[in-house]
Amino acid sequence: MGESRHQLFQQFTASQWTGFRKGVEKEGLRVDRNGFIAQTPHPRTLGAALTHPRITTDYSEALLELITPVFDTTRGMLDSLRDIHRFVQINLGDEVFWAPSMPCELDGDESIPIAEYGTANIGRLKHVYRQGLAVRYGRMMQSIAGAHYNLSLPDSFWSLWQHAVGDQQSLQDFKSDQYFWLIRNFRRRSWLLMLLFGASPALDASFVAGVRHDLARFSDDTRYGRHATSLRMGDLGYHNNAQASLNICFNELKTYTDTLFRAIHTPWPPYEEIGIQRDGEFIQINTSVLQIENEYYSAVRPKRTTAPQEKPIQALESRGVEYIEVRCLDLDPFSPVGVNESQIDFLDLFLMDCLLSDSPRIDDDECDRLDDNYQDVVARGRDPELTLCRAGEPVAVSDAATAVLDRLEPLAEQLDGWNRDDTYRRALNDQRAKLADPLQVPSARVLEAMESSGMGHREWGLEISRRHQQTLRNEGLPDELMAEFKQMSEASLSEQAAMEQSDNQPFDEFLEQYRRS
Template sequence: MAESRHSVFRQFAASDWRGFLKGVEKEGLRVDRNGFIAQTPHPEALGSTLTHPRITTDYSEALLELITPVCSSTGEMLESLRNIHRFVQQNLGDEVFWAASMPCELDGDASIPIAEYGSSNIGRLKHVYRQGLAVRYGRMMQSIAGAHYNLSLPDSFWQTWQAALGNGQSLKDFKSDEYFWLIRNFRRRSWLLMLLFGASPALDASFVAGVNHDLSRFDNRTWYGESATSLRMGDLGYHNNAQASLNICFNELSTYTQTLDRAIHTPWPAYETIGTRRGDEFIQINTSVLQIENEYYSAVRPKRTTEREEKPIQALETRGVEYIEVRCLDLDPFSPVGVNQSQIDFLDLFLLDCLLTDSPRIGDAECERLDDNYKDVVAKGRNRELTLCRGGTRVPVGEAAAEVFDQLEPLADLLDSWNGGETYRSALAAQRRKLPENASWPVPSSEVVEAMQQSGLGHRDWVMEQSRQHQQVLREEGLDADVLAAFRTMTTESLAEQKAMEDAENQPFGDFLEQYLKS
């Protein structure tokens, strides 16, 4: 019998382990003093959303996205994220940075301004893509925010790991295969992350105005799922019928890129009816199931940094997988930066174990079971009677979680013995405490509902109070002079770079788009 991957890893010397490389992309709405989505343009003091390396927008002009650099420790990453927040908070005036994943008060699609990126062709492409999301799915879904966690391992690890496994592939192909090995196990266990970190059990009534749903009334302005962990990741969140037909295969890089590419080139009748233009205005990039790769919603993605005008599929096929993007994380409304240290350290442990555990290919039947487990925890994960399908049998969700924790414990011990300290044992213990045997589970989704009940406030007003408290803390902390100067330089340089791109533009957008689609 072949030696297990865990056994091979335990034979590493402490000096063979170089730790994780990590970063986070954190979204959040700008809202006015009354808790309504901001109607103002992106603050000029925050620079160009097209070219700024740390601060941009996601779907809406009001939906900020803050991006850390690649960091080598959780502490470094969180300090970087906190500095970006401090700078943003200094430049919001009387607006507030919304602390929750489910949005503030809205007034239909028209109240959600689509992000603008200037007059360059790249900037216009980003805007047209978002117009396409609006005509396909409506703007309401696009007002939801989350945190994306990016993780990779350094080449020094991959070289040692490849030699230990006796693998003779090129390093590029080996890394891609290993990242997909990790992804397959992530899909088997991603339900656990929704239980531990789902934090969007409630929403403002304006989000579901005129929509049929099965939520319960909290007060006259708030609906909630009585056992839900994450409305953001449920049917009211990132969900659409066209994508349900995609059957994107996560077994290996070639099948993943092929199925994505097919979706980008497969016409969808409803989108063909809409067309790509409304008069002279471009309203979507194409009429296929997907306009571009980023339109595909999934809990995890294999990623490769792209060059300007390069498509994600091209980057992956040419240079292989560079890192994993975990996309299912709700914002932590109790944290001023939306994530917390024990969560990140646990994710590192969880993802490394996904790499070290046996990971056979996922067939259609297993794929369906995994999707059902994930959806069940999203919709009713706080129901202690919930059971999950595992190996053909039903297992209580708490028991299934405890088994994962037990599996992670030896790995936490090993990493802490190499690094010194209690980082991973502490992170694991923090998650175990969320599932006590004889009490209600203090998972974030429960804590949100309890905090609203104790305050007597509905979703909008409770989140607004949290957001103001975070703003006060971050503004009082301020920034060191050199850090502040660096952010101001990024603002100036990003605005200048966007202007230079626009001044140099001489190709009609229609010609640019045609060339882009053919590339």
């Protein structure tokens, strides 16, 4: 019997290990001084959301998205994220950057302004796509915020790894296969991330006004799940009945891209009833199951940087998988930047083990079981009676979690030995502490913080958001960094203006060309 992948990796040397490449995209709502979603335009001092490399918006004009460059250290990435936060906080005036994942006070769909990106065709396309999300799913779930963690390994590693496992494909195809190998195991274990990092057990009552739900009453303005870890990832958050038919379990690149391609070109009757235009204005890109690839909601995605006007499917098919995007992370409301160092280091360890462990293809039955495990932890992860299905047998969630952490110990020791520190063992021990004391998981800490302060979600969220704002404003930015951010903002505004000036193609022609491409 051949050596396991872990054994092959143990034969690497410290000089052969070049570490991880990582970046983060962090979302968050702008809110007014009373904790209501901001109705103001994207601040001009933050530049143009269409073209700024670090500061943009997601669904809503009020939903900021901050993007770091790629780094090879956790500390470098978090320092960059903190710098971007400082610049944003300094330029928000009397508005506040909302810390929790679940939104502030809302007043129905109309209170959530859809993001605007100017009059250039690509900007109008981005707006129409968001209009499509609004007519398909409503705007409420588009006001939720999270953090996306992007991770890759350098080609120097992949070349050595390909030789170690004896693969004869092109390096591009090998990397894509290996990233899907990792993703399959991520699907098997992603429930653990919801237990360890889920931080949205409660929400503002305005979010569920007029909606049937089974949440309990926490206070007059707050509802919560008694054992929930992440309402953001549950039935009230990101879900889509039309997409359930896609049945994507991430076995290989070709089936993944083929399935998405079919979804973008398969009409969906309810969306056909809505139509593409209303009162002469475009309200959807198309009437298919998906308007574009990014409409597909999933906890993880294979990604490839796209060229201008290139679609994600085209980029993946022509150049293969470049990195993976972990999308299931709630914001850490206790961190001024929404993520923390121990969490990122643990994710690196967790994802590397997903690559090094056996990863058979996922059949339909296993796919259903994995979805059930994930949703059970999202809805009831803190229930001491909860069991998960593992190898066809029920296992207590605490035992299942301990088993995953135990298998990470040798890898943590190996990486720390190469790095001559205790980074990964410390991150692993931080997660063990949560299992030893369930009151330390973020979802429990959020409920305890609200209860001890006598505040509901709205009041507590505003209080902790103001505290983070004051911390970051007090830290300030060095003059050279402030000048650099101001220059980026000004350059992005100029770039958008130039695009709008040179864009002479009628939008309906541009949209039709986009659909055909």
